[in-house]
Amino acid sequence: MRKIAKIALCFTLFASLSYASEQFAMSDADRAMYEELLENNPADMMLASGGNLLEELGGDAAVAKFLGVKEDALAAYLAGFPRYLEKFGRVVSIDQMLQGMMHESGKKPYALKSNEMFNMSSYVKSLANEQPINIDINANEHMKKAYAFGKEVFDTKRGARGLSCYSCHNPSVIGTILRTQPLPDISAKGNASAATWPAYRMTKSNLATLQKRFQGCMENALLAVIPLGSPEMTALEVYFTHEAKGATIALPGLKR
Amino acid sequence: MAESKSLIKIKPNSYKSGDIVKVSFMVMHPMETGLRKDKKTGETIPEEYINSVKFEYNGKVITTMNVWETLSVNPVFTINMKVDGAGELKVTYTDNTGKVEETTEKIKPKG
Amino acid sequence: MQRRDFLKSLGVGAASAVVIPSMSFAAEAPKPRGKNALAYNDALGVATGGKKAEVSAKVKLKVPEIAENGAVVPVTVEVEHPMSESDYVKAIHVYATKNANSRCIGVHLSPANGEAMFATRIKLGETQEVVAVAELSNGTFLMASQSVKVTIGGCG
Incomplete structure (x- = not known):
């Protein structure tokens, strides 16, 4: 008798799973309510705090000077990160660029995974708000290589379940509901993920960068987690950002 | 938390005397329920939550709130307010550990 | 059960x-219970002094049908009632009926608010009814409730 109950239960569960997308997709009214939360994004406070940290280093002007661009051209320049910077001899994201800037001015750089760095790099990236993402993967050999490597990281199946980024982010599954959340279209045609990170994660109550989010994805999908700022991670950010090229930067985002 | 941050936002950006505006007060606060355990040490994280918020407009208390630990981390409080001349909006919050903090925002009606 | x-x-x-x-x-x-644990019926009784709260369409409670995350559930309450010196909405209370401490917030308004509206974000431990109670200056209580389904998360 007990056994029968078990079998029946399993059957029920499988049946409900296959209809999960219908049952648990969020209504438009609900989604609108969550979108309204953007009006008061707690991350605004974190970016303000990041702005204060940057003030101690000389503010926006110091970033422009370090990058060798005029202040009025800074926003558009930042919209092109990750970039190959000769000072570094490699492709870097904004956080590593800031580490270099701190190092040059004799300060101990914030760790990539520190809240200080999340706050400050998010503030700096938000200076590019309203600019279209203008990453140029053909700018030089380094960017070309980074993009190709990023695509490889994106496509490589890893971990216990043999998943790649592509498994959940390919045209055939976009919009499929994974427990109330539609799998996002990472391209500029869709919600342009790269343009809305760094974002406040409501489940974590903190601010996360794109690379930090990649780590969360890897962890949950049982892939070995790639370190922040590593060539693999930076390349993945290059690939992801290029996919969203042209999308308008709007930071900080607000995510489940 | 070494540094507590808060922010007052007024919508819309431009308003006149007599308008009703939306005022949001945001604050970085852990809103600990006292039920969570530290993942590393296994010890219970003590309660730490905002228990009151007060909105004062030009010295007059317009709204007070009794707050419980059941609000989200980094909470947001939004109310309406009738603009009645230029001045200052002051928001004060207290938490159960005895912390008291205030934030102010200028009220600048156009006309 | x-x-x-x-x-x-x-x-x-x-x-x-x-x-x-x-x-x-x-x-x-x-279920773990904190120091402030108080069941919904008891909490409501404290706020109303034992008076009955009438279900009313004047209380507009907006919560999502499905919470995408129990840690941050948006709640908006609007009360369609004047905010004059002699007749106004004195308070708006929000309850999460199945949280160990069912009380979320009590908002004490005044005519200076112009309109009786309040919005915040609450934590919900499980699927449950969220209740908004409006206290009018004449001592009557109006209420509205809505069920919120709390699902577990997707990718982290």
Whole structure:
């Protein structure tokens, strides 16, 4: 008798799973309510705090000077990160660029995974708000290589379940509901993920960068987690950002 | 938390005397329920939550709130307010550990 | 709980754990209760002084049908009532009926608010009714409620 109950239960569960997308997709009214939360994004406070940290280093002007661009051209320049910077001899994201800037001015750089760095790099990236993402993967050999490597990281199946980024982010599954959340279209045609990170994660109550989010994805999908700022991670950010090229930067985002 | 941050936002950006505006007060606060355990040490994280918020407009208390630990981390409080001349909006919050903090925002009606 | 009800109450949320013993264990485990724990009926009684709160369409409670995350659930309450010196909405209370401490917030308004509106974000431990109670200056209480389904998360 007990056994029968078990079998029946399993059957029920499988049946409900296959209809999960219908049952648990969020209504438009609900989604609108969550979108309204953007009006008061707690991350605004974190970016303000990041702005204060940057003030101690000389503010926006110091970033422009370090990058060798005029202040009025800074926003558009930042919209092109990750970039190959000769000072570094490699492709870097904004956080590593800031580490270099701190190092040059004799300060101990914030760790990539520190809240200080999340706050400050998010503030700096938000200076590019309203600019279209203008990453140029053909700018030089380094960017070309980074993009190709990023695509490889994106496509490589890893971990216990043999998943790649592509498994959940390919045209055939976009919009499929994974427990109330539609799998996002990472391209500029869709919600342009790269343009809305760094974002406040409501489940974590903190601010996360794109690379930090990649780590969360890897962890949950049982892939070995790639370190922040590593060539693999930076390349993945290059690939992801290029996919969203042209999308308008709007930071900080607000995510489940 | 070494540094507590808060922010007052007024919508819309431009308003006149007599308008009703939306005022949001945001604050970085852990809103600990006292039920969570530290993942590393296994010890219970003590309660730490905002228990009151007060909105004062030009010295007059317009709204007070009794707050419980059941609000989200980094909470947001939004109310309406009738603009009645230029001045200052002051928001004060207290938490159960005895912390008291205030934030102010200028009220600048156009006309 | 009857076995049949228990089966019915299983949402998709629990579906990933198909092992029956662990599920029944989870269902029977007592909920942790904090120092401020207070059941909804008791909390409501304290706020209204035992008076009855009438269900009213004047109280517009906006919460999501499905919370994408129990840690941040948006709540907006609007009360269609004047805010004049002699007749106004004195307070708006928000309750999460199944949280150990059912009280979320009590907002004490004044005519200077212009309109009786309040919005915040609350934590919900499980699927439950959210209740908004409006206290008018003449001492009457109006209320509205809506169920919010709390699912477990997707990718982190």
